[in-house]
Amino acid sequence: MNKYQTLLSQPHKLFHASDLALLWEIDNKDTLNMTLKRYVDRGILRRIHKGFYTTTDLDHLDLIDLGFSYLHVYGYLSLESILVREGVIFQETPYITFVSSKSTTFSIGERVYKSRQLKDVCLLNTLGIEKVAGHYEANLNRAVADMLYYNPQYHFDATSAINFDAVATFQKEIGYVKSE
Numbered sequence: 001m002n003k004y005q006t007l008l009s010q011p012h013k014l015f016h017a018s019d020l021a022l023l024w025e026i027d028n029k030d031t032l033n034m035t036l037k038r039y040v041d042r043g044i045l046r047r048i049h050k051g052f053y054t055t056t057d058l059d060h061l062d063l064i065d066l067g068f069s070y071l072h073v074y075g076y077l078s079l080e081s082i083l084v085r086e087g088v089i090f091q092e093t094p095y096i097t098f099v100s101s102k103s104t105t106f107s108i109g110e111r112v113y114k115s116r117q118l119k120d121v122c123l124l125n126t127l128g129i130e131k132v133a134g135h136y137e138a139n140l141n142r143a144v145a146d147m148l149y150y151n152p153q154y155h156f157d158a159t160s161a162i163n164f165d166a167v168a169t170f171q172k173e174i175g176y177v178k179s180e
Contacts, residue, residue: 003035003045007055014061014069032141048108058109067096067113068135075100075115076129076136082143083156090157098139099123099146116150125174145170 003024007015017036024031036053039045045053046076052070054061064077079097083089095105095112103117128142138146144167147154156162171177 007141008045009053012069013054014048014066015045015053015055016072018051020053030132039167049106062133063111064096064118064135065133066077066105066108067098067111070105070106070108070113071098071100071102071104071115073101074123074136076138078104078138078143079116080147082138082140083147086140086143086160088140088144088156088161118149122149122175128170141166141170142174145174145176149176 006023007020015023015117015151017032020036021027021032024032024035026035036045040047040053045055046055046057048058048066049070058066067158068075075098077097078099080089080093081097084092095114098113099118100115101117101120101123102115105112105114107113122177126146128139129136131137140161141163144162147156148167148171168177
């Protein structure tokens, strides 16, 4: 199977240059860069960011999956993204928020993404994390616990929607607060 067939047979549509090097078994960086340039010039690959490519239009990609793929580390959707969706905060946020092992803000097209860093012992605790459509998302209790970890004085608009006893349990079990 040639490189083109190998690429298009993949279920994924988003690739880092390092992913393509492994997929095509290319060790030489110059060869990889030339191959990538040729595929972009032919319209087979579309460059999203330096070293980040897709085989389809950005309009056809899920915005959350796009952010996770660019981030390229384990993480989950949380904080403002979940709190807005669950109606706990009313003001829309201009970015999609993740919790991961690195802190960064990046833009892809018109969309802005923000990832907040969390220490591994808490990040890898899966309490309140669910797999949804191929990526991980915090449930409401986990998102509230995450937000209070980063900002203990955070103002929630709809506090009646939050079970603060459950959130306190999450905070202890995740390791955000010490148990008495």
